[in-house]
Amino acid sequence: MLSKAIIKYINALQVKKYRNQHQAFVVEGAKSVLELLHSDFELQHLFITEEFLQEHGNKLNKGTRYELVTEQDLTKAGTFSSNNAGLAVARMRQLPNLNFKPSDFTIALDDIRDPGNLGTILRIADWYGIKSIVCSETCADFYNPKTISATMGSFTRVKAYYLNLAEWLHQLPKSIAVYGASLEGENLHRMTLQPQGVVVMGNEANGIRPEIAREVNRLIKIPGFGGAESLNVATATAIIIDNFMRHASS
Amino acid sequence: MLSKAIIKYINALQVKKYRNQHQAFVVEGAKSVLELLHSDFELQHLFITEEFLQEHGNKLNKGTRYELVTEQDLTKAGTFSSNNAGLAVARMRQLPNLNFKPSDFTIALDDIRDPGNLGTILRIADWYGIKSIVCSETCADFYNPKTISATMGSFTRVKAYYLNLAEWLHQLPKSIAVYGASLEGENLHRMTLQPQGVVVMGNEANGIRPEIAREVNRLIKIPGFGGAESLNVATATAIIIDNFMRHASS
Incomplete structure (x- = not known):
């Protein structure tokens, strides 16, 4: 007992x-x-x-x-x-310093508030072999029991770095692609994407904040065919990352 | 008040x-x-x-x-x-009879128990223009408040038919493709898929039941690159349907 x-x-x-x-x-x-x-x-x-x-x-x-x-x-x-x-x-564990190289590929979460969404995104990152993601300081907590539960074990393999996202994106070399979803973006299905750079995903209700959007240099969109105005952020992350990985799969 | x-x-x-x-x-x-x-x-x-x-x-x-x-x-x-x-x-509304034609494309849910997953899948169907899905009788209820909430309005556009899934699949003409996810399946990224036929998604913990698996005639898999053993069922549905729709987008 x-x-x-x-x-x-x-x-x-x-x-x-x-x-x-x-x-x-x-x-x-x-x-x-x-x-x-x-x-x-x-x-x-x-x-x-x-x-x-x-x-x-x-x-x-x-x-x-x-x-x-x-x-x-x-x-x-x-x-x-x-x-x-x-x-x-x-x-909890101490993370090594984040050392993002031009050949790396990561997901940056801007203000994702729901721990279930965060956990599902960590599970998606793990599925596609992404070992670290970055999170704005306002994101749900990695160690929230709902986050941990939604990862289905992926919390042991994927690290989340909490940082000032606008500053972090701003200091990246300009040659690094920073992707963000937008209705004006290019159709993902028509692009040949390499898994390099940063994919920014925005808040559940409000999307990417203006100070983060300023750092995005490639606009992409998931083509829609029906009536839904948007997709859940974890769903959208999965579709986008899958499109990046299709040229890497054997 | x-x-x-x-x-x-x-x-x-x-x-x-x-x-x-x-x-x-x-x-x-x-x-x-x-x-x-x-x-x-x-x-x-x-x-x-x-x-x-x-x-x-x-x-x-x-x-x-x-x-x-x-x-x-x-x-x-x-x-x-x-x-x-x-x-x-x-x-609640009365549904017209389900009339599945060989040129149609739908999602069949086998024993999806979580109303949040069901709602998220209805939202995905709506995004990709799928107007009806079929559900085994053991699936979560379409009208559960958690399902309705997770659809973000898509409950108004997508119909869910509850039926004996094994029987329904069995009576379909043999020419109709019935897709199911399996580790032995063909890599989705290497296939040129047409949005026709039925995509079967299985229970959150146990996958597709044997009596349903018998009706599947095309095995597919989402290639993985990391440590996660599986994806959430709504996440997997989104990735699979997106792969079917990539040749249909303009």
């Missing part, structure tokens, strides 16, 4: 301020916990059910310390409406 | 059983309410704030009856955590 103190600690980690104070975050569900255990994140606590142990015990690293708990315990402590698997607390 | 009776009615419409009983559903938020008002759905109730009236009053059809309410009223009655715009109750 989980102590009141530990439940209080885990609950507190739902809030960014306390995550930063403790430099720790929560990972829930079988898939995400297993990915965490096989990553370089430092584990603080691991709470698993008997069921999880029976099914995945052989995947635990030797010497991994865990505590057996019930599904009720996990639901009380975490954010999932049901969780019959596990919950872990891990230490 | 909303009466207790109407709040109770709107709350009840969060549950499928009561939606079916009353043949009515709830639409929340400025964008969705405005799209509803300009659709052929029959309006039962319209509750809007003074703010919405001032901003969008000129878009209301002449003679539209509404009741002015507060943001607090809307939050109490609906499912949004905040809503300073409007909430409507509309009647």
Whole structure:
């Protein structure tokens, strides 16, 4: 059974301020916990059910310390409406310096507020082999439990750099392509795109802010054929990145 | 101010059983309410704030009856955590018979349980001009408030037919292409796809069920380049449909 103190600690980690104070975050569900255990994140606590142990015990690293708990315990402590698997607390990691080279390809998120969207975009980046993305400081938090959950384990492989996005884009060499979606943009389906440069994705409601739009030097658009005015930002990111990668696939 | 009776009615419409009983559903938020008002759905109730009236009053059809309410009223009655715009109750509509022709193109959802995913897929269908999709009877409900909300208005343009998916696929002429995603499938980026036939998308956790997989006659895959094992089903749908439409765009 989980102590009141530990439940209080885990609950507190739902809030960014306390995550930063403790430099720790929560990972829930079988898939995400297993990915965490096989990553370089430092584990603080691991709470698993008997069921999880029976099914995945052989995947635990030797010497991994865990505590057996019930599904009720996990639901009380975490954010999932049901969780019959596990919950872990891990230490945040220090990122190495961001060193963006002209041959690199990344996604820059301008003010993406929904942690589910951020997590889905990290999962898309991981699928396409993009190891780091950049985020404006107003984006949802990488360590928000909803972000972590939506990544389905990709939080272990993709790094997110939070920075002043306008300044960062501005200091890039002018030869680097900075793509942004716009209704006036060129039809993605008609372009031969190389996965190099930066793809900027804007806020869910308001798109790319003017100070960021100024740094965009290539306008692109996803052609539409129906009545919808727009696509969800994670959906649009997936389509755009897929169009960049089609010439790289074997 | 909303009466207790109407709040109770709107709350009840969060549950499928009561939606079916009353043949009515709830639409929340400025964008969705405005799209509803300009659709052929029959309006039962319209509750809007003074703010919405001032901003969008000129878009209301002449003679539209509404009741002015507060943001607090809307939050109490609906499912949004905040809503300073409007909430409507509309009647479900009877769908015409599904008449799938060999030149048509549609998406078939096998057991998509999350209403947010269903809504996002309806929005994607709308973007690409797909007017009807088919759903197994176990899919999330089209009229679930979370589905409606995720469509961002596309529920007014895209129809969803709920049916026995295995039977429906089985009775299609054998000449119709039925596509399904599989790790053994052909690389989408290497194919020249025509938007004709049926694209089957499977359950979030378990993929396409065996009885449905038997009806698939073209295996395709989205090439991956990184560590993620899979993509969210709405994300994957978007990428696949975009690959089908690239030869159709102007």
